[in-house]
Amino acid sequence: xxxxxxxxxxxxxAHPVRWRLLGELAxxxxxxxxxxxxxxxxxxxxxxxxxxxxxxxxxxxxxSSADGRDVYYRLDLTRCGQLLAAAGGALHPGLRLGPxxxxxxxxxxxxxLCTGNSSxxxxxxxxxRHRSGGVVAAFSAGSRPKPIHPDAVAAMAARGIDxxxxxxxxxxxxxxxxxxxxITLCDRVREVCPEFPGAPAAVHWSIPDPAADxxxxxxxxxxxxxxxxRIEFLLHVIAADGPVAP
Numbered sequence: 001x002x003x004x005x006x007x008x009x010x011x012x013x014a015h016p017v018r019w020r021l022l023g024e025l026a027x028x029x030x031x032x033x034x035x036x037x038x039x040x041x042x043x044x045x046x047x048x049x050x051x052x053x054x055x056x057x058x059x060x061x062x063x064s065s066a067d068g069r070d071v072y073y074r075l076d077l078t079r080c081g082q083l084l085a086a087a088g089g090a091l092h093p094g095l096r097l098g099p100x101x102x103x104x105x106x107x108x109x110x111x112x113l114c115t116g117n118s119s120x121x122x123x124x125x126x127x128x129r130h131r132s133g134g135v136v137a138a139f140s141a142g143s144r145p146k147p148i149h150p151d152a153v154a155a156m157a158a159r160g161i162d163x164x165x166x167x168x169x170x171x172x173x174x175x176x177x178x179x180x181x182x183i184t185l186c187d188r189v190r191e192v193c194p195e196f197p198g199a200p201a202a203v204h205w206s207i208p209d210p211a212a213d214x215x216x217x218x219x220x221x222x223x224x225x226x227x228x229x230r231i232e233f234l235l236h237v238i239a240a241d242g243p244v245a246p
Contacts, residue, residue: 007090009083012056017041018049025059025075028183028203035073058083062206066187072206077233103235105132106242108180109139110234111196113189117142117168119152119220120185120207124227126161131231136238139179141171143189149211155220159228180241181234205230 006014013019020039024030032050036043050073053059058080064070089096110128112121121140128138145168156163171189176197183203184190190204207226213219 007083007087008056009058009080009087012053012058012083015049015052017045018053021046021049021053022058022075022080025073026077027201029062029072029074029206030204031064031070031072056083062208064187064206065208065212066191070187072187072204074206078229103232103239105135105235106238107135107137108238108241109137109178110181110183110238111174111177111179112138112140113142113171113182113184113193114140114186115142115144115189115209116146116211117170118146119149119210120223120227122148122163122166122168123152123156123220123224124183124185124231126156126163126166127159127224127228128231128234130159130161131228131235132238136235139169139174141169141174143171143192145170149220151210151217151220154217155224158221159224180238183234 013022017039021035024035024038030038032043032047035050036046039046050059054061058076060074060076061071062074064072085096112124112128114121117140121142125138125140128136132138147168148163148166153163171194174196175194178197179200181203182193182196182200183205184193185205185207186209187204187206193202205227207223208219210219210223
């Protein structure tokens, strides 16, 4: 790279609108009309800048499983970290960032929600509990619970996590309880997510239902991998927020 060539992250992010979009997507997946309202700019301008971020592969898209006409935008935090490291190294070798340090979990309660509470939310609950060593009290529920999918059990077993004792739960079971984070994983359940005491920030991860994927078991493994990646970054947010009393 020549000395006058801007690093890839700087080229992609060096505009106030794109920087604001990155910040909003760092909090959770969003549709373009939501981003338009959040940044207070015209949709045509927001779409243009989202296109630039997609070209840089900082942002990806996923069609909504609730309404196929809608598209969710998602920030690729791993690639952001890689490009930030490269940008620092381009300026001075001493500024090259290493991999993110392991976050020390804080005591808090996290609730994952999807429709059936049979795979995605159960996997997320188990992964967060396992990764935090039980310090984070993780829970999951669904708007229309159904039995745990055997491929979800198998995908977790491959990661050394036993999901055989998990049970599906209706989201009404947690009504009135306090949580530090409530995360919807399903585009449908996002529309019916109830409010919780303390008004925890509503976070959405648009993750497709692996049970609806004709690939079968490999789809569950892909979802497990995506959830594990997102949970690593969630732990940093939890650590920064500090303990949240029940």
